[in-house]
Amino acid sequence: MSLTFAVVKDAIPFWWTCAALILAFFIFRLFTVPAHLRHLPCVPVLPLLISYLSGEVEDVRIKRHILPFANQRGEGIVLVWALGRWMIHILDQKLAVQMSENLTLYPKETPPDGLLLWRFIGGSNVLMTNGDIWKKHSRLIRDAFSLSIPVDQFTSLAKNLFTVINPPSSSTDTHTVCWSELAQHYALDAVGSSVLGHDFDAIRSESVFVKEYNGVMHDIANPLYLIAPFLERIFPRKKVIDRMDSLVNRFKKLLLDKRTDPGDDMMTFMLKDPEMSDTELRDNIVVLFIAGHDTSAGGLSTLIYFLAVHPEIQEAARAEVLRILGPTADPTLASLSAQSLPYLNACVRESLRINTPISYIVPRTTVTGVSLGKYYIPPKASLIYNIYAVHHNDGTWGDPNVFRPARFLEAEDKSTITTVLKDSWVPFATGPRQCPARNFAIYEQRALVVMLLREYTWTLPEDSIHKDGLKNAFSPFALTLPYDLNITFTKRKD
Numbered sequence: 001m002s003l004t005f006a007v008v009k010d011a012i013p014f015w016w017t018c019a020a021l022i023l024a025f026f027i028f029r030l031f032t033v034p035a036h037l038r039h040l041p042c043v044p045v046l047p048l049l050i051s052y053l054s055g056e057v058e059d060v061r062i063k064r065h066i067l068p069f070a071n072q073r074g075e076g077i078v079l080v081w082a083l084g085r086w087m088i089h090i091l092d093q094k095l096a097v098q099m100s101e102n103l104t105l106y107p108k109e110t111p112p113d114g115l116l117l118w119r120f121i122g123g124s125n126v127l128m129t130n131g132d133i134w135k136k137h138s139r140l141i142r143d144a145f146s147l148s149i150p151v152d153q154f155t156s157l158a159k160n161l162f163t164v165i166n167p168p169s170s171s172t173d174t175h176t177v178c179w180s181e182l183a184q185h186y187a188l189d190a191v192g193s194s195v196l197g198h199d200f201d202a203i204r205s206e207s208v209f210v211k212e213y214n215g216v217m218h219d220i221a222n223p224l225y226l227i228a229p230f231l232e233r234i235f236p237r238k239k240v241i242d243r244m245d246s247l248v249n250r251f252k253k254l255l256l257d258k259r260t261d262p263g264d265d266m267m268t269f270m271l272k273d274p275e276m277s278d279t280e281l282r283d284n285i286v287v288l289f290i291a292g293h294d295t296s297a298g299g300l301s302t303l304i305y306f307l308a309v310h311p312e313i314q315e316a317a318r319a320e321v322l323r324i325l326g327p328t329a330d331p332t333l334a335s336l337s338a339q340s341l342p343y344l345n346a347c348v349r350e351s352l353r354i355n356t357p358i359s360y361i362v363p364r365t366t367v368t369g370v371s372l373g374k375y376y377i378p379p380k381a382s383l384i385y386n387i388y389a390v391h392h393n394d395g396t397w398g399d400p401n402v403f404r405p406a407r408f409l410e411a412e413d414k415s416t417i418t419t420v421l422k423d424s425w426v427p428f429a430t431g432p433r434q435c436p437a438r439n440f441a442i443y444e445q446r447a448l449v450v451m452l453l454r455e456y457t458w459t460l461p462e463d464s465i466h467k468d469g470l471k472n473a474f475s476p477f478a479l480t481l482p483y484d485l486n487i488t489f490t491k492r493k494d
């Protein structure tokens, strides 16, 4: 008895030592730059770790830690620790183009972790595939987007928004609404009606889709599982998976309904392709749903915010709109063009630059060792095109943190600057895999803001959480989405 006790007593320090050594080994492995990447300039890990632990959002982390480090050293490529992974960030526009143009050397990376997001999105779609399969998806989706831009639908959705901002029963002309939420509902209805061929009616009703989608995205972004995605395999979250599967089933039902009740939408067009399997169609519908509404909603929140805090810019944009479209005519493709509304277009471009909806792309990988700029990039490295950093480069933009739409118009007078700014404005990325819906998204923004400018003036409420600068929500998926953005709209009299 006493002997057993002595053995156990002696064993305690031994096991503690083992546990401490194992822990030390894991911590060392977690934070030490792997040998094959050690030649790359590495952003200090400790500040990044503190940044993650303190809940800093991606755009702040890029501005505070990544850009200053790269700028001080004149580097266009830096190595960044990102929650246990090592990512090579490309901040130099020319190198980013070099990477984006070459789909063979730099294919999309197959996500190495067990994040539920990948289960939700699925693997057989335009976003996640490579090679010939990607070409098949891409061709179909690009053809679908080239059909027509549904300006009339954007306009009628804007009119729906008016009834929510300023309910007909209301006796006052001034209303404060949560614009970031309304923008999400507008973007969802836009993608629903014209791309998916389904009326979510998210603007006017409590959409079950929106509720379920937001719930699933919230669950997927659980910080513990983001830091350690392998936990999904050890402790699978049954309830979350069930909720996600039920949402995916809703998408499947949409597809079934579309087969029996075709419409004048892109999904109907895509369903006619005999080469697309049901799984491929399902995975694409989820991608179009996700890619198509959060991004646009983020852009619309940002644009309305900057016009609210710069009344003189809002007024100049309104004057242009009234001059070109008059007070009531519905917008058309021609009247919304960049040539027709250059100032408004500059405002849209500037807002997509300053608070880029997707701060960086899905990682690419190297299939073999390559030279990029002055560095050797080994095989199987993860590379990210850091769009937000390119949009905030002092050298290119001079005053990157200032909202100044006129920069795009000034540039038009000086051909050399034009090329630099044109090439460095990349909210939709660049190369063959850039956003296939960029025209759709740009017209969606222009149509809504034109309608709003004629109907209302707007300001930021006194007690806004954004009064000292626009704040984005935490997003594990590199989305830059302002949150709790209240805006006070006042109906115009003339």
Ligand code: HEM
Pocket: 126, 127, 128, 138, 141, 191, 195, 287, 288, 289, 291, 292, 293, 295, 296, 299, 356, 357, 358, 360, 361, 362, 363, 427, 428, 429, 432, 433, 434, 435, 436, 437, 438, 440, 441
């Ligand atoms: C302001 C709005 C938008 C922005 C800023 C934006 C930005 C981007 C960016 C940066 C990419 C490249 C991602 C990567 O390579 O990892 C991308 C790809 C994509 N976007 Fe958009 N997007 C917007 C709106 C939309 C809309 C409205 C749709 C569809 C309804 C859409 C569908 C897609 C798809 C399907 C891809 C994948 C293309 C491929 O991999 O070949 N996007 N978008």
